[in-house]
Amino acid sequence: MGNDLNDLLYFARIVEHGSLSAASDALGVSKSLLSQHLARLEERIGVRLIHRTTRKLHITEVGQRYYERCRSVLEEVARADEVIEDVRGVPRGIVRVTSPVNFAQAVLAPVFCDFMRDYPEVEVVLEVTNREVDLISEGFDVALRIAPSVRTSSCVVRTFPVPRHxxxxxxxxxxxxxxxxxxxxxxxxxxxxxxxxxxxxxxxxxxxxxxxxxxxxxxxxxxxxxxxxxxxxxxxxxxxxxxxxxxxxxxxxxxxxxxxxxxxxxxEMNLYVLFLSRAGMTPALRCFIDFLSLRMRENLRSAIEGSMSMNLTAREAGPAAGASLRRVG
The missing domain is CATH 3.40.190.290 (D-Maltodextrin-Binding Protein; domain 2)
Known part of the structure; x- marks a missing residue:
């Protein structure tokens, strides 16, 4: 009997989400159905892929290797579907984004409004928070972070320099x-x-x-x-x-x-735009990331040029400003 893509998909999502419960919530299917597909897959190939206990799942060594191949297959299937979506589909659906609070207020508000005007069938869910979120476990599509650097091995990262504080x-x-x-x-x-x-x-x-x-x-x-x-x-x-x-x-x-x-x-500070992968991305999410990247590149270049001008003025005026301050009081 040949491969059932649903078996591969459900197995991959169980591995990625770390539990049957989390995968069930993400996929919108029952835990029992996921368990049935996993058992059927293991029976068909004759290998234990995941050790299951009452509290936790442990992927086996061969299960990890099998997952890597499954992911490649699923990404190729997603790319094939994207060809049809790109031809037939208008970007629609929900894009879930997280951003630092003040950056959202000062910079993102007009960008998001312009995006929603240009793509009226896309809904944006924005959570403003200064904590670092986990894209997979918390169900976000895009995370924005401002920091000197970020550490991540599981995300695609686009980097944009921002003016130094x-x-x-x-x-x-x-x-x-x-x-x-x-x-x-x-x-x-x-x-x-x-x-x-x-x-x-x-x-x-x-x-x-x-x-x-x-x-x-x-x-x-x-x-x-x-x-x-x-x-x-x-x-x-x-x-x-x-x-x-x-x-x-x-x-x-x-x-x-x-x-x-x-x-x-x-x-030096950077704006980091983090997302999981372009493979399997919905047209709505792909449009959002491209739109955001273009606007951030334009806006932040202008901000950096203004900041450099301000720094030059401040350095030239430093001694004079100090003299003025010493006369106060």
């Missing part, structure tokens, strides 16, 4: 504590900070562009992932804050915030 403070705070001249001077100032890094010893890593790197430990008075809250705290003189330039550009132009140590730079 900057250290800022209110003129009143710097007048009260003195303007830092070297990174070590930051230890004398209060700070407000995000949650990234070690919880009991947050660090700022600063680079002078000539090979010198300093790591400065600081003790934040406020710790939150909400960048809007950090901006308000910096404006109120609560502490030095690390903020994306897009969020504080108007404050810097108005003088209500001032660059701190403008000749030193924080680490």
């Amino acid at each position: 900057v250290l800022v403070a209110s003129p009143q705070l710097l007048a009260r504590y003195g303007e830092p001249r070297e990174p070590e001077d930051l230890r004398q100032l209060p700070s407000v900070s995000g949650m990234r890094g070690c919880a009991d010893r947050p660090l700022w890593q600063l680079d002078d562009g000539r090979g010198t790197v300093r790591q400065i430990a600081h003790r934040p008075r406020l710790r939150t992932e909400d960048l809007i809250m950090l901006r308000h705290a910096a404006l109120a003189g609560c502490g030095v804050a690390e903020l994306p330039p897009l969020l504080c550009r108007a404050d810097l132009a108005a003088g209500t915030l001032v660059r701190v140590l403008p000749k030193w730079a924080l680490p």
Whole structure:
């Protein structure tokens, strides 16, 4: 008897989701049906693929090798179906996306609205969260992350550079504590900070562009992932804050915030667009990723150019700004 593609599909999904229950939820079929297909497949080939206990499934060595071949077969079948979908289908269905909170508010809102206008039969489900989600176990199609780097072996990753964050403070705070001249001077100032890094010893890593790197430990008075809250705290003189330039550009132009140590730079940042594979992708998801990638490339290039101009201005004005601050108070 030949291969039943459903047997291969159900076996692959059980392996990928780690349990009959999770695969049942993802596929929308009963656990008993999955168990029947798995038993039939093992009986047909005469090999135990998965050891089943009351609590957990353990894939055998031959089961892992068989899964890799099954996945290749299923991907080829999906590619064949995509040929027909591309000819016949209009992108439709649901795309599930997760994004950091402030990035969604500041950057993604117009992009998503434009996408939904251009593809009226696609529904977008967006969860805004700063935690790292698991695409497979949590059922997301795309995850957006902003960080210096990401570690993943199971996802396709598209990378887009974003403007480096900057250290800022209110003129009143710097007048009260003195303007830092070297990174070590930051230890004398209060700070407000995000949650990234070690919880009991947050660090700022600063680079002078000539090979010198300093790591400065600081003790934040406020710790939150909400960048809007950090901006308000910096404006109120609560502490030095690390903020994306897009969020504080108007404050810097108005003088209500001032660059701190403008000749030193924080680490490079990137936007990462993560998804599982282009194989088997729905037309809706493929259109969404291509649309998002194009808009991010355009928007972030413009933001980086603006940030570079702002950095140059801040570095040229550094001594003059310091003199002005020393006259306050």
